[in-house]
Each structure stands twice: as structure tokens, then as C-alpha cells.
Amino acid sequence: MKMNKKALTKLATLFVGVFILGSCSTDPTSPGYEYMPDMYRSPAIEPYVDYGEIRGRINEDVKTKMSALTPPSFAIPYYGKDSAYVQMMLPYRRMPDSTYANVAAFYGWNISKLNEYEMAKADVNPIKLTADNSEATLKKGKELFTAMCQHCHGEKGDGKGPMVVSGAYQGSGIPNYSTLQIAEGQMFYSIYYGKNKMGAHSSQLNKEEIWTLVHYIKRFQDKNYGKFDKDGKSLSIPASGSTPDSLMTNSAAKVGM
Amino acid sequence: MKISSSQMFRKIKNGCWTSLVVLMFASAFSANAQDGGALFSSKCSNCHHPHKDGTGPKLSKVREKWETGGAKEGSIYKWVNNWQNAAASDPYAMQVSKTKGTAMSAFPELGKKDIDAILDWVDEQPEQDAAAATGAADGTSAGAEIGKEEESGLGWIWIILAVIFVTIILALGGVRRQLKLATGEQETGKIERPTYTEEFKTWAWKNRLYVGLGSLVIVISVIVTLFLGLYRIGVVEGYQPAQPIKFPHAIHAGVNGIDCKYCHSSVTKSKSAGIPSVNVCMNCHKLVAGQKPEQIEQIKKLYNYAGWEMNGTDGKFNGNHKPIVWNKVHVLPDHVYFNHQQHVVVGGVDCKQCHGDMTKHSDAQKVWTVDEINALADADPTIVKLTKPTLTMGWCIECHNKKEISGGSLDTKKSGYYDEIHKRLKNHDRDLYEEYLKDGKVTVKELGGWECAKCHY
Numbered sequence: 136m137k138m139n140k141k142a143l144t145k146l147a148t149l150f151v152g153v154f155i156l157g158s159c160s161t162d163p164t165s166p167g168y169e170y171m172p173d174m175y176r177s178p179a180i181e182p183y184v185d186y187g188e189i190r191g192r193i194n195e196d197v198k199t200k201m202s203a204l205t206p207p208s209f210a211i212p213y214y215g216k217d218s219a220y221v222q223m224m225l226p227y228r229r230m231p232d233s234t235y236a237n238v239a240a241f242y243g244w245n246i247s248k249l250n251e252y253e254m255a256k257a258d259v260n261p262i263k264l265t266a267d268n269s270e271a272t273l274k275k276g277k278e279l280f281t282a283m284c285q286h287c288h289g290e291k292g293d294g295k296g297p298m299v300v301s302g303a304y305q306g307s308g309i310p311n312y313s314t315l316q317i318a319e320g321q322m323f324y325s326i327y328y329g330k331n332k333m334g335a336h337s338s339q340l341n342k343e344e345i346w347t348l349v350h351y352i353k354r355f356q357d358k359n360y361g362k363f364d365k366d367g368k369s370l371s372i373p374a375s376g377s378t379p380d381s382l383m384t385n386s387a388a389k390v391g392m
Numbered sequence: 393m394k395i396s397s398s399q400m401f402r403k404i405k406n407g408c409w410t411s412l413v414v415l416m417f418a419s420a421f422s423a424n425a426q427d428g429g430a431l432f433s434s435k436c437s438n439c440h441h442p443h444k445d446g447t448g449p450k451l452s453k454v455r456e457k458w459e460t461g462g463a464k465e466g467s468i469y470k471w472v473n474n475w476q477n478a479a480a481s482d483p484y485a486m487q488v489s490k491t492k493g494t495a496m497s498a499f500p501e502l503g504k505k506d507i508d509a510i511l512d513w514v515d516e517q518p519e520q521d522a523a524a525a526t527g528a529a530d531g532t533s534a535g536a537e538i539g540k541e542e543e544s545g546l547g548w549i550w551i552i553l554a555v556i557f558v559t560i561i562l563a564l565g566g567v568r569r570q571l572k573l574a575t576g577e578q579e580t581g582k583i584e585r586p587t588y589t590e591e592f593k594t595w596a597w598k599n600r601l602y603v604g605l606g607s608l609v610i611v612i613s614v615i616v617t618l619f620l621g622l623y624r625i626g627v628v629e630g631y632q633p634a635q636p637i638k639f640p641h642a643i644h645a646g647v648n649g650i651d652c653k654y655c656h657s658s659v660t661k662s663k664s665a666g667i668p669s670v671n672v673c674m675n676c677h678k679l680v681a682g683q684k685p686e687q688i689e690q691i692k693k694l695y696n697y698a699g700w701e702m703n704g705t706d707g708k709f710n711g712n713h714k715p716i717v718w719n720k721v722h723v724l725p726d727h728v729y730f731n732h733q734q735h736v737v738v739g740g741v742d743c744k745q746c747h748g749d750m751t752k753h754s755d756a757q758k759v760w761t762v763d764e765i766n767a768l769a770d771a772d773p774t775i776v777k778l779t780k781p782t783l784t785m786g787w788c789i790e791c792h793n794k795k796e797i798s799g800g801s802l803d804t805k806k807s808g809y810y811d812e813i814h815k816r817l818k819n820h821d822r823d824l825y826e827e828y829l830k831d832g833k834v835t836v837k838e839l840g841g842w843e844c845a846k847c848h849y
Contacts (some may be wrong), residue, residue: 142562142566163630163631164633164634166631166633167626167627168625168626170625170626170726175723175725175726179726182718183664185720199717200717201716201717202667202715202717202718203670205756222531223582231624282652282653283653284653285649285651286650286654296649297647297648297649297650298676301648301649304680304681332679334672334675334676334835335671336675339654347731351565364506
């Protein structure tokens, strides 16, 4: 009987051993071991960390229920003390109009009954291109365009980006910038709230970036846009319909872009 | 007769040992087949499908196809390494090269074993009913899960088999011993029952050289394994958690050329690169509902989260919005400060340096191993080759030591951050400045990148 017991113990050890060996496999869904888990996840809040599970303890109340949040509508980040700059970065005064009622990003927003897109014609770009800042602004615009627009609108702004070429987007309606006849305020409105098939980009781009992009897009329409001669005089010929001179002095256009 | 029965038992026991060893080899082989799956998804799945012709032909039973087609032995492996070499040496391969217009990439890094592993894995894949795949969205995901369960179930079968064999071995050993004791009793008439320990001791003493050497090997390997195990603590290389939606980076960033910064738009503005909110997905996906059944299924999940009802080519938002909970992949300990903006905007580091080449990665996002990232350096000279595991402190400081802050001239950085450090260094410590310039480059370390408080405070 004594021997049997010993044999049984051995058998049990063997079982356990085999079990442990069997569990020795690399599991890609496990992050592995940590030296000091409490130092890895301290009570200080970091983005995208699930504080509902610390060292195996689950707290249902604070468990992550949402990974990514849209910025709160009309939240105002701190933009320094330069009043002209702060003025530019203040929340956009134009509201989405009735065509945006079914757009995910504006669900539950105040929808304007007016034709806001038409009204946006009056807005002018608060970033004024000068001989000094033109090159840098357009370079920034190119960077932004490459990151945010070029996959649909194409590197040359002809509406033939890789999304279209690959066949992922099979619709139509991507304009060729060179023939696009809209005012810069409307360009801003379209980028901010989206237009036709294009979605809203207000959560990805701030107002300064959108206005920079507007400058860059106008380069597609006019090769001389943003180029200056030796005396600092602009070489570009203002196209009809975009920034009419009469509006430049319009006080309404200056406020709260 | 009695002795021979004892021998018979010994034979059975030996047989069992052999089968156990064979089993172990077999389980090692099944691990190989799993590697084949990983290799297939990383190298081949962009163009090939096991059972469907895509950009490239289907791969199921391709070896048999080549063999019956009259290809030279081994030329399929040559083909994978570089199809032009194979076409030059084998008429069958030449013929294959003419059938399809799109040229296959060369994979010189794949050995014969790797290719066999891939093709073994492909041959094992069950052919799914195409009609079932296009059916209910949940149906296909269930199919995929069944496949997974089978895979993990197989591991258990091996373990159970091993346990059964070991039990048989022990039982037979016990029976043999009893028999031997019984015969001993009959022959000598004395009751002599040495315990297992005593028996073992005599046996060990008899073979003391081998036992000693064996135990030495065991002790050393246990110590080595222990240390290797300790070195893996805190290393998250290869971590690839499951995600609520199978998001293929290769299609978004690769085929469709969407810049990383389009979705991870806060990378240039904030500490965190940001996970896009659902409205960013819907900017495109309100129009793009997917073409292949597996794409349609995944995008349907997205529509569920977004509360979007797709109707033909247009849709409507219904307000039933459920947020997505993604599983965080790159987790840094809380006691280290890391800022994306500083690295991407000021440092000008490419995303690839830490996150790998997502334009070619169709699986769920994972922590790339340092070897995988080093392999990208051949194509992209801006990538710094490192040795320590990704996301460890050794890896961070190794890069800070190697990475030049700019190509020789400090003034090319527009931020002014390095200019300021540069100015102070020049004005306050001329000797140190000269020393730094000796090797002709200025690294992050030389401008304070190795200060503890840079990351830990």
C-alpha cells in the first residue's frame, strides 16, 4: 500500500510536470511578465490605459468602455497670448447646415437652417501670405496635404490619389483642384464640416492647419500663388470668385474666422 | 517463460518510450506548421490565398501541381527565393512565369524549411464554402474561431496522449517489477522487497558516470533556462492582442496610401499618437463598404459601432453609437515618460523605427521585434539598427546613443530646440563640444538624451 502511495505521488508529479510543460508556449495575446506591475500602472491617469484592471483586480466602474474620444465640441485649447492668433483659433462661427444632419461627427449638434456654405463665401484666410512667410506656409501646407488629403485628392490635386487608383473608393466626385471654382472660405467650410462625399476633418485638423491647407490648395489653381517679386508684390492673379477685393475690407469677414 | 514475459514487458515499455519521443518530434513539427501560418500572413497573403486566385495563384497543393506539371525537383523553392533564377533553370517554371503578368517579389530570406512550413500550413487549410463566407456576418467569424479552437485543441491532444503513454510505461514497469520480485521469491524462497529508492540508488551507483554527467547537464540547463526566462520579464516583443475589429494596416496605409498621421493625427501635437475615433473611420467608410466577404464582415462591425445603416451606396446615421474598445498594444510603464511629438516633430523619427512597416503588415498590430525592424534598414537608411528588445530601456538608450540629431548641421532643425542646447554647449563647455564633434556626428545622447530625468521624473 505504501508503495502504491509513492507511485501515485510520482504519477501526480508527472501529470503536473506535463501540464506545466504543455503550457510553455509563446502566446502572442499575452504581454508577458512584468517585474513590478504597480509601477507599470500607477493611479496617475495615462491615455488609453485600462485602469479597470490593475494586477488582476477588475473594477467594473472604471473599466475602459471607450478607447477614442472626439474632442468635446467647441472646447477651446490654450493658444498663447497673441491676440491675432487666438482670434484665429477661436471656435469656428459657422454651423453645419441641414446637409450634415446625418453625418456621424455632427450627430446631435446644432444644425443651422441657413445656407451656411453660401455664407462662408465671405470668410477670408486670416493667414496672410507675405514674401517672408509664403515659402514656409506652403511647405507646411504640403506636409499637411500629404498626410491628410493626398490619398484621395492625389499628389497633384487631380483627384487621382492611391485610394482611387487602388479601387477602394469607387465613387466619383473628387474634384480636380485646377478647375475648382469655390471661395477660400468655402474651402475651409468643406474641410471643416466635409462636403458631398468627403467627411469632416475638424477633429483631425485645427483651424490654423486648415487655413494653411487652403493656401496650399490654391497653389494647384494658380502656379504663381504665394510667389512674390523682388518688391514683395504678389505675382498671383486673384481668380474670380475666390477672395474678392471688396470683401477684404468687409469687417464681418475679419471677425472670428 | 516468466523471464521472457518480463522481457516482453520491457519491449513494450521501450516501444512506448520511442513513441513518446516520436510524439515530441511530431508536436515540434506542429509548431512548425503554425510558424508557416505566421510566415504566410506576413510574406504571402498580400497576393496569395490558399484556395482562391488573387493577384497571385492559389497556393493549396501547389507542390503537387508543380510535380505533376513536370517541374524539376526543388525548383519551386528557387522560385520563391527568386522566380527569375527558377525560370532560367527550369522549363516548367519558365512556363509558369509567362502565365501571369504580375511579377512575384523575391524572398531570398525564406529557406527550404520555411517554404515547406508555409506550404504545409496552406495545404492544411480547409476550403471554406464561398457561399457561407458571404452569408451572415457572424457566421464567418464563427468559422474562423472554430479553426483557432482546433489549433489549441490539438496541443491538448498531444498532452493527453503523452500522459497516457507515460502511465502505460509506469504501469508496465510496475508489473515487470512485481513479476521479477515474484520470480525472485520463488527462486530463493526469501522475501526481499527493495523499495523503489533503494533500487534507484543501486542503479544510479552502477551507472554513476552517466548519472553524474546527466544531472550536470540537467542542472546547467535548468539554470540557463531560468536566467533566459528572467531576461524575458518585462519584454513585450511580439505582443499581439486580439482587437474588436480586424484592422488591416497593409490595406489602409499600404495599398490605399493613407498616411499614418491621417488617423493618428495627434502624433504631431501630443504625447500620445492617438487612436482615431469612429468618425474618422467613417470619413471614408461611409462610402467604402468593402469588396471581399471578409472585408464586408469587418466593416459591418464598424457600422454597428458607428450607428450607421448602409443602404446601397448611401447610408444614414441612426444614433445607436457604441464606442470601440481597442486593446492597447504598446504599453510603456507608468514610470517612464515618452512623448510622440518630441520624437516625430522635433527628432524627425520615422514611425517605422519603433512600430515597424505597417504598410506591409496585414495582421493585427503587434509589437515588432527588433530583428524585424532591423530588416527594414536595408530599404530605408534612416532606420537605426538596434540590438536590444523593442520597448525596453536598453533599446531606448541604445537608439539615443546612435541616432544623429541631424545630418551634420545643427541648424537645419526648425524647432530651435537643438539650436538652444547647441548654443549653450558651445558657450559653456567648449572642450566637451570639441570632444562631441570628434566622431563627426552629434547624437541625442550628447545633447542630454542619456540624462535620467529626461524620461524618469
